[in-house]
Amino acid sequence: MTLRMKALSVHLFTATGAVFAMLAMLAAVEEKWSLMFLWLVVALIVDGIDGPLARRYQVKTNAPEFDGVLMDLIIDYLTYVFIPAYALFKSGLLPGWTGWLAIIVITFASVVYFADTRMKTKDNSFAGFPGCWNMVVLVLFAISPNFYVILALVVLFSVGMFLNLKFIHPVRTERWRAVSLPMAIAWTGFAGWAAWVDFHPESWALWGLMGSSIYLAVAGVAQQVLPER
DSSP, rough: OOOOHHHHHHHHHHHHHHHHHHHHHHHHHTOOOHHHHHHHHHHHHHHHHHHHHHHHHTHHHHHHSOOHHHHHHHHHHIIIIHHHHHHHSSEEEEEESHHHHHHHHHHHHHHHHHHHHTTTTTTTEEESSOOOHHHHHHHHHOOOOHHHHHHHHHHHHHTTTTOOOOEOOOTTTTTTHHHHHHHHHHHHHHHHHHTTTTTTOOHHHHHHHHHHHHHHHHHHHHHSOOOOO
């Protein structure tokens, strides 16, 4: 296979994320939340793999007629923001006006953030919360906290998109990558496991999900606080 064909194959691989987004949306419309999250986890795996492949096969040089970054952003908005926001609204976790407030804030703030050219830092981390609502909402489904807690977290993370807070990219942020990348892989595994058992409260997956979520949420801020030697 030529280098050009490999680069084109990476674009096609990225595009499968749109199919998984549709499958997740169909599950969400039928309120099959566990199935929805399983498809979102598959889409997350694709998103985690296609970036390194794109850089390895230099898609901008070898298949420049397709904009992989734009393709990725479109799919990310669907799988990271739009579908999880819909699930949060329809699931009943946020009743009445709180659900309406959440979906308006999440979708509006996220599209502004996704279009912000300053969203990446010099070390390839994210400047502000990177709109990973798929991860946040999955954890909320798993632990089902009080709706005021959920609403507070929605507001907190939405504001956090535009604050000077760093959030690591588990693959591209070099500092602590030896820990961050396995932690992100573990989170993906725990997320799939939790969805597979329909978020059973006695599943060990929930503990693993919570622990890995906390690390991924605070690692970037910890790097800001602890200067690199």
